[in-house]
Amino acid sequence: MAYEVQKTDEEWREQLSRDEYAVLRKAGTERAFTGEYTDTKTVGVYRCRACDAELFKSETKFDSHCGWPSFYAPLAEDRVEYIEDTTMGMKRVEVRCANCGSHMGHVFDDGYGTPTGQRYCINSISMTLEPEE
Template sequence: MSYEVNKTDEQWRTELSPEEYAVLRKAGTERPFTGEYTDVTTEGVYACRACGAELFRSDTKFESHCGWPSFYDPADTDAVELIEDRSMGMVRVEVRCARCGSHLGHVFEGEGYGTPTDQRYCINSISLKLAPKE
């Protein structure tokens, strides 16, 4: 797939820390309850750590107690792309940044959270960078 931000693997390795690279470019997952944004309630915009694209806003972040930051809706439906993920012996929906293709996490539906969309975008903190509201 072609993305607006298109870099070689070597460029990504140079620009990202090994931990960021493992999650963003190799679809890894950070350990639950370890990410810097898991319990953050600061108002602002969450952008892709790899390319800076606006992905989520704090007003859609909610407490899911799952170990990763959870949002019920992206900032814009075109901000993320959703891809069927059949890894790990199950069917899930992977969430990627639509601008650079970086792995963000997964989205789940029908879990019973009282959100307007009945969705939980379960996103790795290391995939995000928070720009606090001024």
């Protein structure tokens, strides 16, 4: 897929820290319960750390007790893309930023009690939070 933001691997490595690069560009995962946004309740917009695209609103964040920030919906459907992920012996749906193709996390159909029934399990390191003023 052609993304609006396109950079070489070398440019991504220069822009991102080693850990950010491992998650955003190589589909890694931060350890559970270690991310800076896992428990935050700050009102605002979560943006892609790689390209600054707005992806999630804090109003859709909920505590799923899974160890990663969880949302029940993206800001808009065209903000993310979905990729079938069959790595690690599982069948999952990867969530990527539709603007730059960076890995955000995965979406699961186990968001019980949420308006969508979905749980977007997103790595804190893949986002920045812009607090509402």
